[in-house]
Amino acid sequence: MSKPTNIEVLDKQSMLGNYAKAVAGMLPLPGAKATGLPDRVLRIENVRIDIDNLADYNHVCGLRLRDTVPVTYPFVLSFPAVMNLLVAKDFPLPAMGMVHMANNIEQIKPISVSDVLTIDVHAADLREHRSGLLVDLITEITVEGELVWRQASTFLRKQRTSLSDEPRPERTDSAPGADGRVANTTLKVTPALISQYAEVSGDRNPIHISKVGAKAFGFPSVIAHGMWSSAAVLGIIEGRIPDSVDYSVEFGKPVVLPAKVKVYADKSANGWSLALRHPKKGYTHLTATVTAR
Structure with missing residues (x-):
């Protein structure tokens, strides 16, 4: 189109x-x-x-x-x-x-x-x-x-x-961390932090800042913004992102707050593969690629 x-x-x-x-x-x-x-x-x-x-x-x-x-x-x-x-x-x-x-x-x-x-x-x-x-x-x-x-x-x-x-369709998990290795780092995500992001970003969707609003849409509690996750995960490679770059993200299960999430990164020939995972169950909240243009 x-x-x-x-x-x-x-x-x-x-x-x-x-x-x-x-x-x-x-x-x-x-x-x-x-x-x-x-x-x-x-x-x-x-x-x-x-x-x-x-x-x-x-x-x-x-x-x-x-x-x-x-x-x-x-x-x-x-x-x-x-x-x-x-x-x-x-x-x-x-x-x-x-x-x-x-x-x-x-x-x-x-x-x-x-x-x-x-x-x-x-x-x-x-x-x-x-x-x-x-x-x-x-x-x-x-x-x-x-x-x-x-x-x-x-x-x-x-x-x-x-x-x-x-x-x-059957899904296979090939994102960083699928092999069970130790994470590169851990992020602590609190409702207060995500409320701050809501104010900064202007995204005050009730699912991010209100337990009542979150439950109305089927979540057990407030959840983190996907775009907070996509920004925060880049901290692991900050300073190594090319000036001209493609950044592609797929969102998995939401980060229900409060939470601790594991960050994984793999270097490739022309960029990075990233993943944000649940610390115990291992499923992905986010998978991403950072590729030089």
């Missing part, structure tokens, strides 16, 4: 109250829900890096402050536009209850803390999955008209589809 040509520029007022809209979207309201994806791009112009916010982000994710932003930080910058798209009346799926399945980042060149950014977000590739419907939220960031960063965030809306009765 090609990028839509219809561009809608967002202002600050239009980016407020999105979680209230998301909750309202759960209610049975009159009128038919859209069946196709919005044919438009949401744009945020003249975005400047807030150094205090960046410092707080790096601190809560266990990363060092530099003159360029971490490869995962632009997700925070684009999040207001992503939420605006998800809660819009012409978006076919309800925002609340969407599950972040995967995230693929292409960093063409690092983003400097002094860069002035233009952020474009659009939806693409609504498709069936055995567990529901998948959709990609595409983010593109340019500096003076040059594409520097691109991301595809894949979300799942759980429901029955024509693929629901297909047999589940």
Whole structure:
């Protein structure tokens, strides 16, 4: 699917109250829900890096402050536009209850803390999955008209589809740590830490900050943000990530808080393989690859 040509520029007022809209979207309201994806791009112009916010982000994710932003930080910058798209009346799926399945980042060149950014977000590739419907939220960031960063965030809306009765494929675990070796490091994840991340990132989804909200969606307690995990796991190879890099993440079982998680890393010829695992049961919360472009 090609990028839509219809561009809608967002202002600050239009980016407020999105979680209230998301909750309202759960209610049975009159009128038919859209069946196709919005044919438009949401744009945020003249975005400047807030150094205090960046410092707080790096601190809560266990990363060092530099003159360029971490490869995962632009997700925070684009999040207001992503939420605006998800809660819009012409978006076919309800925002609340969407599950972040995967995230693929292409960093063409690092983003400097002094860069002035233009952020474009659009939806693409609504498709069936055995567990529901998948959709990609595409983010593109340019500096003076040059594409520097691109991301595809894949979300799942759980429901029955024509693929629901297909047999589940066998899965083999070849990610780092599958051999039972000692982890490279351990991360302690607390509700307080994740509440801090929610404030820094703007992602205040109730499943991350409210036990009641988490239980309403079937979780025993609050869970960590997938994008916190994808940032925190990079701390193990910080300083060794290429300037031009692809970072691909698949999310496994959620990190239910409080928790301790094991981090594993394997070096390859052109990058790294990473995994975040449960310390006792060994299943993966996250698997990822970091590959030089």
